[in-house]
Amino acid sequence: MNRIYNFSAGPGILPVSVLEEASQAVLEFQGSGMSILELSHRGKWYDPVHAEAQELLLSTLGLSASEYTVALMGGGASTQFALLPMNFLGDGETADYVDAGEWGAKAIAEARRVGRVHIAGSSKATNYDRLPEIIPSGEASYLHLTTNNTIEGTQVFTLPETQGAPLFADASSDIFGVDRDYSQLDLIYAGAQKNAGPAGVTFVILRKSLLAVAQKNLPPMFSYQVQCDKQSLYNTPPVFPIYVLGLTLKWIAAEGGVKAVAARNQQKAALIYDALDAAPSVFTPCVAVKEHRSWMNLTFKLATPELEKAFLTEAQALGMDGLPGHRNVGGLRASIYNAFPVEGCQALAALIQDFAARKG
Numbered sequence: 001m002n003r004i005y006n007f008s009a010g011p012g013i014l015p016v017s018v019l020e021e022a023s024q025a026v027l028e029f030q031g032s033g034m035s036i037l038e039l040s041h042r043g044k045w046y047d048p049v050h051a052e053a054q055e056l057l058l059s060t061l062g063l064s065a066s067e068y069t070v071a072l073m074g075g076g077a078s079t080q081f082a083l084l085p086m087n088f089l090g091d092g093e094t095a096d097y098v099d100a101g102e103w104g105a106k107a108i109a110e111a112r113r114v115g116r117v118h119i120a121g122s123s124k125a126t127n128y129d130r131l132p133e134i135i136p137s138g139e140a141s142y143l144h145l146t147t148n149n150t151i152e153g154t155q156v157f158t159l160p161e162t163q164g165a166p167l168f169a170d171a172s173s174d175i176f177g178v179d180r181d182y183s184q185l186d187l188i189y190a191g192a193q194k195n196a197g198p199a200g201v202t203f204v205i206l207r208k209s210l211l212a213v214a215q216k217n218l219p220p221m222f223s224y225q226v227q228c229d230k231q232s233l234y235n236t237p238p239v240f241p242i243y244v245l246g247l248t249l250k251w252i253a254a255e256g257g258v259k260a261v262a263a264r265n266q267q268k269a270a271l272i273y274d275a276l277d278a279a280p281s282v283f284t285p286c287v288a289v290k291e292h293r294s295w296m297n298l299t300f301k302l303a304t305p306e307l308e309k310a311f312l313t314e315a316q317a318l319g320m321d322g323l324p325g326h327r328n329v330g331g332l333r334a335s336i337y338n339a340f341p342v343e344g345c346q347a348l349a350a351l352i353q354d355f356a357a358r359k360g
């Protein structure tokens, strides 16, 4: 296998051991005489895969199955932007939203279709270059934030006070990558395709007590109550992505769990940030201010478009791909999710140092 260093913002890199096991299962799943792609979602072969993925989601985050439940759904995190308010923002109620990035802004737009939104903090005026101060309304049905702003490259390390509102988080781009107290969150959702598996499954982990206040009479596919009552088997779930999610969660456990993966992520990010910070005449921040920058998506730019092009060409020649920044912000972005190897970060840091020495 000739693997490149894939800095893509998502779908992102998966561990090779996971890819190997998944490849085998595509040919034949555990002596069943069938491919994982051919298994019924109702039956003895798939049942344990489904249950195990749900259990592992909770245990990996240190959450108890007596307090939390899991919905495995399709539609990406973008669908959850709409489902959260449909389920939890009732008539005349207010939801608090933190406006700290383009993805959070999309979540806000969806909530506004359903009900009243209070912006509890915004960094829009400075192009989402930082995490804003959060001032909850004190009357919200929930407070929503994005734990890692994938496009801009900022990340939340301290969860906010909510003045009693349940705390809901879009953790699509840092799930399992940061060691935080996840029980401070009442609902966590993420598409799997960056840190936890392939595209196709989105998981929603929520406190069971929330179901009591969820809206009734929603279309069943949009209702967390139905998804949880039916153990996410109301309709055909994305079987293969759920299987690979389970494999990735087992890989995280084998690596030492979230604590160990998070410590490594911090070191990986530091390798690249240290190299960038040491060469300010060539490399400058693209969006994120230093105090709030992310371990997952590192945004930076070069002094001129010509230098940027030259840098990308050299990176490509060294087997590094996926570095151009998001089209809305430009510059460069190195996405170094959980499975991204330390060696890839060392390689990028070395190129940054070498490039700066030649062009600075």
Ligand code: PMP
Residues within 6 Å of the ligand: 010, 075, 076, 077, 078, 079, 103, 146, 148, 149, 150, 151, 170, 171, 172, 173, 191
């Ligand atoms: N939220 C965040 C923080 C994201 O990074 C993304 C995808 N890049 C989304 C939501 C949208 O996810 P999806 O494509 O799964 O709908």
